[in-house]
Amino acid sequence: xxxxxxxxxxxxxxxxxxxxxxxxxxxxxxxxxxxxxxxxxxxxxxxxxxxxxxxxxxxxxxxxxxxxxxxxxxxxxxxxxxxxxxxxxxxxxxxxxxxxxxxxxxxxxxxxxxxxxxxxxxxxxxxxxxxxxxxxxxxxxxxxxxxxxxxxxxxxxxxxxxxxxxxxxxxxxxxxxxxxxxxxxxxxxxxxxxxxxxxxxxxxxxxxxxxxxxxxxxxxxxxxxxxxxxxxxxxxxxxxxxxxxxxxxxxxxxxxxxxxxxxxxxxxxxxxxxxxxxxxxxxxxxxxxxxxxxxxxxxxxxx
Amino acid sequence: xxxxxxxxxxxxxxxxxxxxxxxxxxxxxxxxxxxxxxxxxxxxxxxxxxxxxxxxxxxxxxxxxxxxxxxxxxxxxxxxxxxxxxxxxxxxxxxxxxxxxxxxxxxxxxxxxxxxxxxxxxxxxxxxxxxxxxxxxxxxxxxxxxxxxxxxxxxxxxxxxxxxxxxxxxxxxxxxxxxxxxxxxxxxxxxxxxxxxxxxxxxxxxxxxxxxxxxxxxxxxxxxxxxxxxxxxxxxxxxxxxxxxxxxxxxxxxxxxxxxxxxxxxxxxxxxxxxxxxxxxxxxxxxxxxxxxxxxxxxxxxxxxxxxxxxxxxxxxxxxxxxxxxxxxxxxxxxxxxxxxxxxxxxxxxxxxxxxxxxxxxxxxxxxxxxxxxxxxxxxxxxxxxxxxxxxxxxxxxxxxxxxxxxxxxxxxxxxxxxxxxxxxxxxx
Numbered sequence: 001x002x003x004x005x006x007x008x009x010x011x012x013x014x015x016x017x018x019x020x021x022x023x024x025x026x027x028x029x030x031x032x033x034x035x036x037x038x039x040x041x042x043x044x045x046x047x048x049x050x051x052x053x054x055x056x057x058x059x060x061x062x063x064x065x066x067x068x069x070x071x072x073x074x075x076x077x078x079x080x081x082x083x084x085x086x087x088x089x090x091x092x093x094x095x096x097x098x099x100x101x102x103x104x105x106x107x108x109x110x111x112x113x114x115x116x117x118x119x120x121x122x123x124x125x126x127x128x129x130x131x132x133x134x135x136x137x138x139x140x141x142x143x144x145x146x147x148x149x150x151x152x153x154x155x156x157x158x159x160x161x162x163x164x165x166x167x168x169x170x171x172x173x174x175x176x177x178x179x180x181x182x183x184x185x186x187x188x189x190x191x192x193x194x195x196x197x198x199x200x201x202x203x204x205x206x207x208x209x210x211x212x213x214x215x216x217x218x219x220x221x222x223x224x225x226x227x228x229x230x231x232x233x234x235x236x237x238x239x240x241x242x243x244x245x246x247x248x249x250x251x252x253x254x255x256x257x258x259x260x261x262x263x264x265x266x267x268x269x270x271x272x273x274x275x276x277x278x279x280x281x282x283x284x285x286x287x288x289x290x291x292x293x294x295x296x297x298x299x300x301x302x303x
Numbered sequence: 304x305x306x307x308x309x310x311x312x313x314x315x316x317x318x319x320x321x322x323x324x325x326x327x328x329x330x331x332x333x334x335x336x337x338x339x340x341x342x343x344x345x346x347x348x349x350x351x352x353x354x355x356x357x358x359x360x361x362x363x364x365x366x367x368x369x370x371x372x373x374x375x376x377x378x379x380x381x382x383x384x385x386x387x388x389x390x391x392x393x394x395x396x397x398x399x400x401x402x403x404x405x406x407x408x409x410x411x412x413x414x415x416x417x418x419x420x421x422x423x424x425x426x427x428x429x430x431x432x433x434x435x436x437x438x439x440x441x442x443x444x445x446x447x448x449x450x451x452x453x454x455x456x457x458x459x460x461x462x463x464x465x466x467x468x469x470x471x472x473x474x475x476x477x478x479x480x481x482x483x484x485x486x487x488x489x490x491x492x493x494x495x496x497x498x499x500x501x502x503x504x505x506x507x508x509x510x511x512x513x514x515x516x517x518x519x520x521x522x523x524x525x526x527x528x529x530x531x532x533x534x535x536x537x538x539x540x541x542x543x544x545x546x547x548x549x550x551x552x553x554x555x556x557x558x559x560x561x562x563x564x565x566x567x568x569x570x571x572x573x574x575x576x577x578x579x580x581x582x583x584x585x586x587x588x589x590x591x592x593x594x595x596x597x598x599x600x601x602x603x604x605x606x607x608x609x610x611x612x613x614x615x616x617x618x619x620x621x622x623x624x625x626x627x628x629x630x631x632x633x634x635x636x637x638x639x640x641x642x643x644x645x646x647x648x649x650x651x652x653x654x655x656x657x658x659x660x661x662x663x664x665x666x667x668x669x670x671x672x673x674x675x676x677x678x679x680x681x682x683x684x685x686x687x688x689x690x691x692x693x694x695x696x697x698x699x700x701x702x703x704x705x706x707x708x709x710x711x712x713x714x715x716x717x718x719x720x721x722x723x724x725x726x727x728x729x730x731x732x
Contacts, residue, residue, distance in 0.1 A: 060383075060386060060387070060408060060719070061386065061387050061390035061391055061408075061409075061412070062387075062390070062391055074724075078724075078728075079728075080727055080728045080731045083731055083732075084731050087731075143574075143578075144578075147578050147579075147580060148578070148579055148580055149578060149579050150578075167508055170580070171563055171564045171580070249567075252564075253511075253563060253564025253565065253566075253575075254514050254564055254565030254566065254567060254730065255557070255562065255564060255565065255730075257727075257730055257731035262727065262731070265727060265730075268381070268383060269383055269516075269723055270383050270384070270386075270387050
């Protein structure tokens, strides 16, 4: 890419001003500069600042530049942190497993059972309709459905199936997972649908000709080829769940904790260095998880 | 999150002159040529006020502009951000509208200058609760950061609070109230008379307390003491052992499923109550009014152990001097002269100078809000909404009955950081 453009530039430059010529290496750097600047200014610099602040001292009003490992010691030394991380990982695992299952089958149906491309696109757009409203609204609208006197409970009671309202529908881990699955399934559907659409249909036909059952075709041909899509969907869902605080707070009624919620609590009490230390720990953990996923599946294969 | 409210009703030069001349004419006509209020329109003065939002009301800024010609720029923050801003950006505000426990934190930083009571026109009318800690001579002084304990200093420049009443007042109290538990009388099914009732196994899974550590711990303390689990030396300043005991108890109750949810914001508490998810919970008085305005029965239940109270006031930034300081004194004198007090009383809060507020309220309003009498007509909020129908009586009764039975004030503890850490454990447990 870079060499092609530089030779083009040379041609144009050569036609006009012979004396002015940039060295090819510099041109490559210049071309990379805009993205490097943006990532540097809006990603690397803030992360660097967070890391620096995580070593500072603080009281209720101010932060004091310092080099203390106290924030990390307090974060990693407290059972609350461990419990909260475990809890968050539990949510991440449950939501990942359910969205992967649901997402794969939705994508499979769209890709292999809908005949016309037009219909596929229409149905895919139907999947995105709920995303036209905000996250918060989609989440909060579960509350009147699941509440003690909500739709589900009142329907079950009036139809005589249960006599007492079911308490664990709302303000429970169940509610948190349900809302997250609802919020994040599409992030799984889209990349899987994309990879399934790229599968060469003749491979499926060849499998059938060779005498494979539908199940064998699925497990030996389709799923292995869909892995990059699943990996991308997994990265989306896992990072979203690990960083979530509003869903956990609203759907658990403040009874359950997540890592991001813990950070938010610290920030609302102006304990920024403690929150920064927490953020660094979370960042390292999530990066390790993403690295693990990338080791298992080579997503570049299909991009 | 910071929200800046500016009264941008765009007063044109013309209306300004009109108001000014009308006010001047009124002053001359009534023979009250004492020079009060001075109209600051000729020499426009802007006062920047920031604070916790309860009394950051646009109506007050508009009325202040009309009466005094002083432009009020108001910024609302939450209480932790207010404490931080008060200390770290002392030049960013002229008037600090903060709670007394925040004052205790920030005053030693030297960012607030005391007021000379000789310049405060209505100082004599300020209720004695803020001077001696006693509403009536025979009242018991409540625990916690009681306003009178941080209300005075010996002289400007000192960083420690005076033991008794002096000439130097740290803050003019503006707004305060007595908090208790809110209940759904139709769903609790029995008399509620003590803070301990929230732990009744009968209400398992139907209770809630608020998840704001500095206030939640006080509610928890009221509950603990009511149950006879502990006797605090000072609820407002617990020792580490007392904090541990309180939090351990809360964790046990949480794991036994006593709580349905913990709420953090006003609307959450309203929804929990209105939907019937909880039947008894910590609540603030406007939230009770909001539930009732949906036509759902809700009571702000007085309890035998007394109330948990809170209060805020206006303090002068240390950098104020000259004309701006004069304007600030004038603003305080206007604030306490009655109109604002009546406005706050009508919202269910209390104002510092009750006598002056009375002149701006109808006899029925005064009877309902302050004397605890049945309303003769409908009680209307300042925005025109009907709050109570004729015949209603205020929960808890009169001002004296409510503010006379304060058991503790919101406060800041010496072991603040430890308490917050343990509180987070309770939420994560």
